[in-house]
Amino acid sequence: MAVAASRTATGNEGAAAAELAIETVGLRMRYGAKDVLRGVDLQVPRGQVIALLGPNGAGKTTTIEILEGFRGRSAGEVRVLGVDPADGDEYWRARVGIVLQSWRDHGTWRVRDLLHQLGRYYTPFSTPERSKPYGADELMELVGLTAQATARAGSLSGGQRRRLDVAIGIVGKPDLLFLDEPTVGFDPQARQEFHELVHRLANLEETTILLTTHDLEEAEKLSDRIVILAGGKIMADGTAAELGRQVAGQAEIKYSVAGQAQVDHADDATAHVRELFARHGDALGDLEVHKPTLEDIYMTLVREFEAGRWTDASTLPGVTR
Numbered sequence: 317m318a319v320a321a322s323r324t325a326t327g328n329e330g331a332a333a334a335e336l337a338i339e340t341v342g343l344r345m346r347y348g349a350k351d352v353l354r355g356v357d358l359q360v361p362r363g364q365v366i367a368l369l370g371p372n373g374a375g376k377t378t379t380i381e382i383l384e385g386f387r388g389r390s391a392g393e394v395r396v397l398g399v400d401p402a403d404g405d406e407y408w409r410a411r412v413g414i415v416l417q418s419w420r421d422h423g424t425w426r427v428r429d430l431l432h433q434l435g436r437y438y439t440p441f442s443t444p445e446r447s448k449p450y451g452a453d454e455l456m457e458l459v460g461l462t463a464q465a466t467a468r469a470g471s472l473s474g475g476q477r478r479r480l481d482v483a484i485g486i487v488g489k490p491d492l493l494f495l496d497e498p499t500v501g502f503d504p505q506a507r508q509e510f511h512e513l514v515h516r517l518a519n520l521e522e523t524t525i526l527l528t529t530h531d532l533e534e535a536e537k538l539s540d541r542i543v544i545l546a547g548g549k550i551m552a553d554g555t556a557a558e559l560g561r562q563v564a565g566q567a568e569i570k571y572s573v574a575g576q577a578q579v580d581h582a583d584d585a586t587a588h589v590r591e592l593f594a595r596h597g598d599a600l601g602d603l604e605v606h607k608p609t610l611e612d613i614y615m616t617l618v619r620e621f622e623a624g625r626w627t628d629a630s631t632l633p634g635v636t637r
């Protein structure tokens with residue numbers, strides 16, 4: 317059976333590879349003369365929730381389209397659930413769930429009927445470990461659409477429609493789920509409800525989730541790990557806490573001496589302030605210490621990138637892989 321065959325193939329590459337849902341080595345993508353991905357190396361263990369961030373045009377959608385098997389690549393190695401997506405067969409595809417940026421099909425279908433109908437495709441891909449698909453009622457309960465069971469898809473609100481998109485993406489109980497900018501256009505309440513849904517999904521049967529977002533706060537809330545893509549490469553990778561430490565950078569210390577404003581930068585803000593007091597005593601005033609947050613660094617990066625002033629990860633101070 318093809319599923320067993322792909323698992324065996326994964327196993328042959330060693331136990332570590334079998335634990336990876338996604339692996340790319342030197343992934344490159346060029347559109348015409350434009351290099352969009354310039355060597356992306358990414359390993360995502362099974363069960364991880366990973367957020368891919370980056371400014372407009374950084375290549376997030378290109379990356380996930382390559383991982384989904386919708387787009388060919390220019391160079392590099394890619395394995396998704398142990399298989400090269402370019403060769404992914406229908407058994408492989410049945411293990412991958414996709415929620416695209418906007419999906420407006422099936423408007424005249426009623427929610428329960430649609431989920432039941434789409435779910436039937438997955439029945440032949442059921443395995444002893446993972447029976448497929450979700451029953452329509454169970455799925456509506458999971459995504460919070462039970463009250464809309466008989467509503468037509470075209471009549472749902474934006475937030476409800478997005479939940480239906482997610483239900484369609486997971487109806488086949490995927491091992492790996494791609495969510496491309498899942499909360500664009502949501503009001504704060506819909507966003508909050510969607511975050512709770514993603515947490516529920518992440519806890520289900522070890523589902524690996526890769527989502528893209530422009531919102532660092534959302535990435536922190538939802539994911540185990542944040543990867544920032546810019547200039548065609550991964551320029552930061554880690555948990556929110558790890559990234560915070562990586563980009564801690566220098567503190568800015570503002571003060572005045574006898575009414576004269578000053579600004580210093582220092583690695584150790586406390587030691588610097590102690591020294592200022594020792595040097596200036598009572599003449600020191602208006603003291604302010606500002607440590608850049610991950611958000612500060614990310615926003616600087618986005619502004620620089622979008623203004624075309626910054627294209628290379630290695631030139632941004634304080635941010636490392």
Ligand SMILES: Nc1ncnc2c1ncn2[C@@H]1O[C@H](COP(=O)(O)OP(=O)(O)OP(=O)(O)O)[C@@H](O)[C@H]1O
Pocket residue numbers: 347348352370371372373374375376377378379
């Ligand atoms: N089919 C295509 N042909 C030519 N260029 C393309 C194509 N698709 C994307 N691009 C270009 O590749 C770059 C990366 O696009 P991509 O959509 O992957 O970025 P993104 O990070 O998802 O952006 P956004 O945050 O705006 O969705 C952009 O400059 C885009 O114009």
